[in-house]
Amino acid sequence: MGAIIIKAVSLVEPLKLQIIETPVPVPQKDELLIKVAYAGICGSDVHIRHGKNSRVQYPLVMGHEFSGEIVKIGAKVTGWQTGDRVVVNPLISCGICDACTRGHWHVCKKLGLTGIDVDGAFAEYVTIHSSQAIKVPAGVPLDIAALAEPLAVGVHAVDRGRIRLGDNVAILGGGPIGLMVALAAKLAGARRIIVIEVSDFRLSMIKQLGFTAIDAKNGDARQAVLEYTGGNGADVVFEAAATPVTSAQMTGMLRIRGTAVMVGVHRQLVGIDMQDVNLRELTILGTRVYESANFVAAVELLPSIAELGKLATHRLRLEEIDAAFAATESGQDSLKVLLHP
Ligand SMILES: [Zn+2]
Numbered sequence: 656m657g658a659i660i661i662k663a664v665s666l667v668e669p670l671k672l673q674i675i676e677t678p679v680p681v682p683q684k685d686e687l688l689i690k691v692a693y694a695g696i697c698g699s700d701v702h703i704r705h706g707k708n709s710r711v712q713y714p715l716v717m718g719h720e721f722s723g724e725i726v727k728i729g730a731k732v733t734g735w736q737t738g739d740r741v742v743v744n745p746l747i748s749c750g751i752c753d754a755c756t757r758g759h760w761h762v763c764k765k766l767g768l769t770g771i772d773v774d775g776a777f778a779e780y781v782t783i784h785s786s787q788a789i790k791v792p793a794g795v796p797l798d799i800a801a802l803a804e805p806l807a808v809g810v811h812a813v814d815r816g817r818i819r820l821g822d823n824v825a826i827l828g829g830g831p832i833g834l835m836v837a838l839a840a841k842l843a844g845a846r847r848i849i850v851i852e853v854s855d856f857r858l859s860m861i862k863q864l865g866f867t868a869i870d871a872k873n874g875d876a877r878q879a880v881l882e883y884t885g886g887n888g889a890d891v892v893f894e895a896a897a898t899p900v901t902s903a904q905m906t907g908m909l910r911i912r913g914t915a916v917m918v919g920v921h922r923q924l925v926g927i928d929m930q931d932v933n934l935r936e937l938t939i940l941g942t943r944v945y946e947s948a949n950f951v952a953a954v955e956l957l958p959s960i961a962e963l964g965k966l967a968t969h970r971l972r973l974e975e976i977d978a979a980f981a982a983t984e985s986g987q988d989s990l991k992v993l994l995h996p
């Protein structure tokens with residue numbers, strides 16, 4: 656009998672995505688074969704599609720935010736059964752660099768991801784190392800489970816920002832990551848959560864989710880944050896837009912001794928008012944993906960965030976990959992686009 660042929664989306668060169676037919680991958684002794692249920696498209700996938708990630712080698716099957724079911728188990732794997740519903744922590748760390756030996760696997764010097772450095776989940780099936788799988792809580796549908804990865808980014812950012820009960824929080828950027836930060840900040844006990852956005856669709860979503868929306872197209876966003884915070888500024892500002900404009904605004908939205916958390920990934924040098932950082936004793940913190948504990952927390956929090964499903968605006972088939980990327984890139988009427996192989 657010949658190998659079973661499956662469908663996958665392959666990025667063969669920048670901007671060229673092709674549906675390919677390929678043999679079903681065979682799990683190695685320490686791996687699991689996952690039948691992909693849902694896979695989200697990330698901003699970093701958009702970047703990769705445009706050929707702007709120097710790590711990427713073509714052809715590549717992208718997809719690092721995904722859920723599915725275990726269908727085959729490597730010979731040496733224990734603790735998993737076929738039929739188990741899982742989400743996947745896509746981080747692949749070297750285990751021997753300075754960061755890894757100190758336990759900070761998520762900032763590994765050679766950090767790689769399933770779906771960026773090895774083939775990922777824009778496919779019917781994918782293999783992963785067994786240690787990457789995390790069980791989906793009973794009752795959580797697999798489309799919601801696929802949101803665990805971006806939620807883990809929000810959990811990590813909130814963890815780094817050390818939100819305290821009653822804090823006022825401002826978030827620059829109301830895309831999927833900004834909203835994940837908002838949802839995590841609410842669970843962490845933030846009082847007022849202000850999200851600054853330009854897209855009308857996203858502004859209406861921010862309101863629907865119960866957060867304070869500031870339309871950055873209408874006047875001075877900094878002034879609006881100050882008005883909502885008694886003239887003092889927010890205790891914690893999350894920069895989830897990663898633009899020169901938002902990073903320049905960031906410190907002015909903070910209260911004295913406030914904290915700015917960098918969530919969006921900047922691709923260029925930006926201006927920050929460092930004298931403001933000096934004189935008002937501000938803190939600026941970096942974040943990169945998430946620690947394992949943040950990912951586990953995100954999975955465990957899935958059942959308690961009723962609004963999460965609203966963020967999954969599109970569910971499309973692999974054949975609709977170009978439309979899926981177009982929706983993600985425009986952001987006009989989309990938040991998280993999920994592929995459903
Ligand atoms: Zn992502």
Ligand SMILES: [Zn+2]
Binds near residue numbers: 750753754756766
């Ligand atoms: Zn390492």
